[in-house]
Amino acid sequence: MKMVKYYVLGAILALVLTWFSPILWLSVIFAWISFSLIAVSSAYLLNYPALFRKREDGSIPIYIRWIFVPFLMGSWLYNEYARRTDKVPPFQKIDEQLYLGCRMSSQHVDMLKNNNINAILDVTAEFDGLDWTAYQLDFDYLNIPVLDHTSPTQEQLTLAINWLDQQLVEGKNVVVHCALGRGRSVLVLAAYLLARDPSLSILDAMDKIQSVRSTARLNKHQLAALEKIKNGGSLSLTKRLTLIANPVAGGGKWEVEKADILARLNEKFKVTVKETTEEINGEVLAKEALGDGAQIIVACGGDGTITEVANALTDKNVTLGVIPLGTANALCQVLHGYASKIVPISTACDVIIDGKTADIDTAQCNGRMMLLVAAVGFEEHMISAAGRGEKDSGGQFAYLKGLWEAIGKNDNLSFQVKFDDEESQHLETPSLVIANAAPLTTALAQGGNLPDVTDGKLDITWLTPQDSSDRQLLSLAELVFGPEEYKTSSDSIKHKQTPSISLYFDEEVSYAVDGEIFSASEISITTHPASLRVLTGIDHTQNNS
Incomplete structure (x- = not known):
C-alpha cells in the first residue's frame, strides 16, 4: 500500500x-x-x-x-485541509434515512440535529468518535474500527449492515462516516445497499452513492474485498430475530446490558427490539413478532417474561431464545447449563448464536402456561414474600428469607390429590412442588432425578408433616443434600412422576406458577410434550437415554 x-x-x-x-x-x-x-x-x-x-x-x-x-x-492537518477544500458537504443523504459523511465532531452537532440524525456508524480506527456528544445527545453509536484505505473484515461488515438495518427498522436516521466520507464508509454503505437489495450490482450501488456524493470511491483493494464478499454469498441480512425485553426486570438490567446484548446478536441476526410495558406484556409482543415474520424470538427478562413469550410460541414453527435478566432465572439454568449462573448474559448470547435447538415439554396449569414449576406451601410462601423491591435489592436472598419464614411457621396444607387416571387420595404436606423443569437450585423440586424437560412427565415432590420447624429443616436438608437412593427410601420426602395432576382444596389457596402468585380451590396441571422449540446449550436427548 x-x-x-x-x-x-x-x-x-x-x-x-x-x-x-x-x-x-x-x-x-x-x-x-x-x-x-x-x-x-x-x-x-x-x-x-x-x-x-x-x-x-x-x-x-x-x-x-x-x-x-x-x-x-x-x-x-491533512484531513482539515481536505475537508476545507472538499467539493461536497460534511454529510449527504444517500437514501431514505441513510447519510454518508466525513468524521463527525462537535461542530457538526447542529447539522446532525437539524437533519434529525440520531444514530452514528463510525468506521474509523485512528480518531476519537463523537463519544461525549453521542452520550449527552442520546445518539445511538457503533464503531467498526477500520484503518484508512483498508476494508472491514467479513465479521465487521456483517455487524455493521445488521446494525444499520436495525436502526432503520426503528425509524432512525443514520450517518455512516469515516475520515472524509470517501472510502471506508462508502464500502460499508454500498454493502448495506447490496444486502438489502440482492438484485443490485456493485456498480449499481456505487452509482447510487456517487450520484449524490461525487467524491465517493473505492480503491482497488476495497473493491476487490467487496466483490469477494458479495460473490461468496456472505453479503446478506441475516435471520430475523425479535428481542422482547422487560425493562424493569432485575431492577432495570436491560438498560445496562442492552448495548452489549445487541452488539453480540447483531453479528448474526437482523434484530428488532420490543419492550414490554404495564399495558402490553410479552405474549402480546410475541404475537406481533409472529405476524412480522420473525424466525427467532428472544425473551429478555425474568422467568415471568419468558413464560409470557413462550405462551405465544407453543406448537409454532418459531424458535424461542432466552436471556436472563431476572432474579432466579431458573429456566436459563435448565436450557443453558450452570455456566449461566456465573456469566448469564454472555452464556445466553453464545447459545443463541450457536443455534442448537431442542423441542421441550410445556404444561398448562389452570389454563396458564407453565414452563418450570407450580407449588403450594413453602415454595409459594417463599415467592409471595419476595416482592419486586425485595428482589431488586436483595436478589435471591429475598427468596431465602421467605423460605426461612415458611419453615418457621411449619404450616401444613390438607387437600385431595389425583395423579393422572388414579383414584384421588388425601394428602397433608407443608410443601408440594410440581415440576416440568427445574434446576438443582430449585431445591424443593428435587425429590427424585433432576426433572427432565423432554420426558413428557411432571415430577411431583412433597414433604411429609413434621412436629417442629427444626425437624422440617432437617427434611429440607435431606432434600437438598441427600443422594437419590437416600431420598427414595426417606420417610420425609415423597416423589412421583405423572403426565397430569389435580389438587382439590376446601377453600381458595395461594399457589405459585413460574414465579407468579395466583389463588384457586382447584389446581389442574397437564403436560404438553415437545410443544416448544428452544435454543439450548444442553444435549437434552441424553436425559432420555
Missing part, C-alpha cells in the same frame, strides 16, 4: 534525524515521531486496527493518543 511506504520512509527519516541531531530535545521529538510512524506502519502491515485501542464509545485512551500524537497531528 502506497501510504505505508510513506509512513516507513517518514519513520526512517525521523530516526536518522534523531541520530544526527545535535540538540537533545530535537532528538527526543524525532525519536517520538519515528516510534509513532513505526507503530502505525506495523498496524497497516499487520492489518491490526486494534492497535489504536478504540473503545466501544468511540474514545481512544489518553496513553495511546500520546504515543500517536505525531501521526494524529499529521492526519488531522
Whole structure:
C-alpha cells in the first residue's frame, strides 16, 4: 500500500534525524515521531486496527493518543485541509434515512440535529468518535474500527449492515462516516445497499452513492474485498430475530446490558427490539413478532417474561431464545447449563448464536402456561414474600428469607390429590412442588432425578408433616443434600412422576406458577410434550437415554 511506504520512509527519516541531531530535545521529538510512524506502519502491515485501542464509545485512551500524537497531528492537518477544500458537504443523504459523511465532531452537532440524525456508524480506527456528544445527545453509536484505505473484515461488515438495518427498522436516521466520507464508509454503505437489495450490482450501488456524493470511491483493494464478499454469498441480512425485553426486570438490567446484548446478536441476526410495558406484556409482543415474520424470538427478562413469550410460541414453527435478566432465572439454568449462573448474559448470547435447538415439554396449569414449576406451601410462601423491591435489592436472598419464614411457621396444607387416571387420595404436606423443569437450585423440586424437560412427565415432590420447624429443616436438608437412593427410601420426602395432576382444596389457596402468585380451590396441571422449540446449550436427548 502506497501510504505505508510513506509512513516507513517518514519513520526512517525521523530516526536518522534523531541520530544526527545535535540538540537533545530535537532528538527526543524525532525519536517520538519515528516510534509513532513505526507503530502505525506495523498496524497497516499487520492489518491490526486494534492497535489504536478504540473503545466501544468511540474514545481512544489518553496513553495511546500520546504515543500517536505525531501521526494524529499529521492526519488531522491533512484531513482539515481536505475537508476545507472538499467539493461536497460534511454529510449527504444517500437514501431514505441513510447519510454518508466525513468524521463527525462537535461542530457538526447542529447539522446532525437539524437533519434529525440520531444514530452514528463510525468506521474509523485512528480518531476519537463523537463519544461525549453521542452520550449527552442520546445518539445511538457503533464503531467498526477500520484503518484508512483498508476494508472491514467479513465479521465487521456483517455487524455493521445488521446494525444499520436495525436502526432503520426503528425509524432512525443514520450517518455512516469515516475520515472524509470517501472510502471506508462508502464500502460499508454500498454493502448495506447490496444486502438489502440482492438484485443490485456493485456498480449499481456505487452509482447510487456517487450520484449524490461525487467524491465517493473505492480503491482497488476495497473493491476487490467487496466483490469477494458479495460473490461468496456472505453479503446478506441475516435471520430475523425479535428481542422482547422487560425493562424493569432485575431492577432495570436491560438498560445496562442492552448495548452489549445487541452488539453480540447483531453479528448474526437482523434484530428488532420490543419492550414490554404495564399495558402490553410479552405474549402480546410475541404475537406481533409472529405476524412480522420473525424466525427467532428472544425473551429478555425474568422467568415471568419468558413464560409470557413462550405462551405465544407453543406448537409454532418459531424458535424461542432466552436471556436472563431476572432474579432466579431458573429456566436459563435448565436450557443453558450452570455456566449461566456465573456469566448469564454472555452464556445466553453464545447459545443463541450457536443455534442448537431442542423441542421441550410445556404444561398448562389452570389454563396458564407453565414452563418450570407450580407449588403450594413453602415454595409459594417463599415467592409471595419476595416482592419486586425485595428482589431488586436483595436478589435471591429475598427468596431465602421467605423460605426461612415458611419453615418457621411449619404450616401444613390438607387437600385431595389425583395423579393422572388414579383414584384421588388425601394428602397433608407443608410443601408440594410440581415440576416440568427445574434446576438443582430449585431445591424443593428435587425429590427424585433432576426433572427432565423432554420426558413428557411432571415430577411431583412433597414433604411429609413434621412436629417442629427444626425437624422440617432437617427434611429440607435431606432434600437438598441427600443422594437419590437416600431420598427414595426417606420417610420425609415423597416423589412421583405423572403426565397430569389435580389438587382439590376446601377453600381458595395461594399457589405459585413460574414465579407468579395466583389463588384457586382447584389446581389442574397437564403436560404438553415437545410443544416448544428452544435454543439450548444442553444435549437434552441424553436425559432420555
